[in-house]
Amino acid sequence: MLDTAFFVRWLTATAAAVERDADLLTELDSAIGDADHGSNLQRGFRAVTASLGEEPPATPGAALTLAGRRLISTVGGASGPLYGTLLRRTGKALGDAAEVSPAQLAEALRTGVAAVAQLGGAKAGDKTMLDALEPAVEALGSAPPPDGSSSFPAAARAAAEGALATVPLQAHKGRASYLGERSIGHQDPGATSSALLIAALAEAAEADGEVSE
Amino acid sequence: MSIEAPVGIVLVSHSGPVATAVAALAQGLAGGGGTAPVAAAGGTPDGGLGTSSELIAAAAASVDRGAGVAILVDLGSAVLTVKAMLAEGDELPPEARLVDAPFVEGAVAALVTASAGGDLDAVEAAASEAYQYRKQ
Numbered sequence: 001m002l003d004t005a006f007f008v009r010w011l012t013a014t015a016a017a018v019e020r021d022a023d024l025l026t027e028l029d030s031a032i033g034d035a036d037h038g039s040n041l042q043r044g045f046r047a048v049t050a051s052l053g054e055e056p057p058a059t060p061g062a063a064l065t066l067a068g069r070r071l072i073s074t075v076g077g078a079s080g081p082l083y084g085t086l087l088r089r090t091g092k093a094l095g096d097a098a099e100v101s102p103a104q105l106a107e108a109l110r111t112g113v114a115a116v117a118q119l120g121g122a123k124a125g126d127k128t129m130l131d132a133l134e135p136a137v138e139a140l141g142s143a144p145p146p147d148g149s150s151s152f153p154a155a156a157r158a159a160a161e162g163a164l165a166t167v168p169l170q171a172h173k174g175r176a177s178y179l180g181e182r183s184i185g186h187q188d189p190g191a192t193s194s195a196l197l198i199a200a201l202a203e204a205a206e207a208d209g210e211v212s213e
Numbered sequence: 214m215s216i217e218a219p220v221g222i223v224l225v226s227h228s229g230p231v232a233t234a235v236a237a238l239a240q241g242l243a244g245g246g247g248t249a250p251v252a253a254a255g256g257t258p259d260g261g262l263g264t265s266s267e268l269i270a271a272a273a274a275s276v277d278r279g280a281g282v283a284i285l286v287d288l289g290s291a292v293l294t295v296k297a298m299l300a301e302g303d304e305l306p307p308e309a310r311l312v313d314a315p316f317v318e319g320a321v322a323a324l325v326t327a328s329a330g331g332d333l334d335a336v337e338a339a340a341s342e343a344y345q346y347r348k349q
Contacts, residue, residue: 076263081297
C-alpha cells in the first residue's frame with residue numbers, strides 16, 4: 001500500500017527532477033514555445049515543496065490536491081492549470097483514504113489525465129503532455145509483470161518513450177501550434193516534464209522497497 | 214437586473230498593460246466612466262507575462278456586486294487558469310462565468326451591456342456576439 005509519505009516523496013522527487021532539468025525544459029520550450037517551461041515549473045514545484053513542509057498533508061489525496069492548488073496559483077503559464085488539474089483531480093479521486101493501492105492510484109491518475117485532456121481540449125498525438133501521460137497510465141493500470149516487479153518502472157519507461165515519440169509530431173495545441181509544420185522535429189516540453197513526473201513516481205516506489213498490489 | 218447591482222467584468226490577459234488598457238478602453242466607450250465595475254487581472258504579480266490565479270480571484274471579488282461576474286480572457290494559460298479555477302468551485306464568486314468572446318471587442322460589449330443594467334446572460338450574449346462582426 002502507498003501511504004502519505006510515499007506521495008510526499010513522489011512530489012519531492014518531482015521537484016528535484018524539475019530543478020535538475022529546468023534548463024533542458026526551457027531549452028525545449030525555446031524551440032517551439034515561449035521559453036519559460038523550466039522556470040515556470042521550477043517556481044511551481046518550489047512552492048509545492050514549501051507548502052508540503054509548512055502544512056504536512058494528512059492523506060495521499062490531500063498531498064496531491066495541495067500540490068495541484070499550489071501549481072495553479074504559482075506557475076503563471078499554461079502548465080500551471082494543466083499540472084494543477086492533473087494532481088488535484090487525481091487527489092480528489094483518491095478521497096480521504098490513509099493508504100491507497102497501486103491499482104487505486106492507477107485508476108485515480110486515469111481520472112486526472114482525463115481531466116487534463118478535457119481542460120486543454122487535446123488528445124494523444126497533439127504533441128502535448130498527454131503523449132507521455134496516457135501511455136504511462138496505461139502501463140500503470142496493466143497487470144504487474146510476472147517477475148514480481150511493480151508497474152511503476154514500466155510506467156516511467158512508457159512516459160519517456162511517449163515524450164520521445166512527440167519529436168516527429170506536429171503541434172495542434174498551445175503556442176507551438178502557431179508554428180505549424182515547423183513544430184515537427186522538436187520534443188514537446190510538456191511531454192518531457194510529464195515523463196519527469198512519472199519517473200519520480202517510479203523513484204518514490206523504488207525507495208519504498210517492495211510495493212505490493 | 215437592476216442597475217443597483219450590476220454584473221462585474223474581469224479582464225484576464227497574459228499582460229498587465231494589455232488588461233489595464235482594455236479595461237480603460239471599455240470604460241471610455243461605455244460612457245460616463247462606466248457604471249458597471251470592471252477589473253483587470255493581467256500578467257503575474259511581479260509584473261511578468263503570464264496568468265495569476267491570485268490576481269484573478271482578487272479582481273473577481275472586487276467587482277462582485279451579487280449579480281454575477283463575467284470573465285473575459287485572452288490566450289492559453291489565461292483560458293486554462295480560469296477554467297481550472299471554476300472547476301475548483303470556491304475560488305471565484307458563485308455566479309462567476311467564463312465568457313467566450315474576443316478579448317477587446319467582447320470587453321467593450323460586456324461593459325456597455327452591464328452598465329445598461331443587463332444581467333449575466335445578457336452580458337455574455339453581447340460579448341459573444343462580438344465574434345459575429347466580420348472585419349472584411
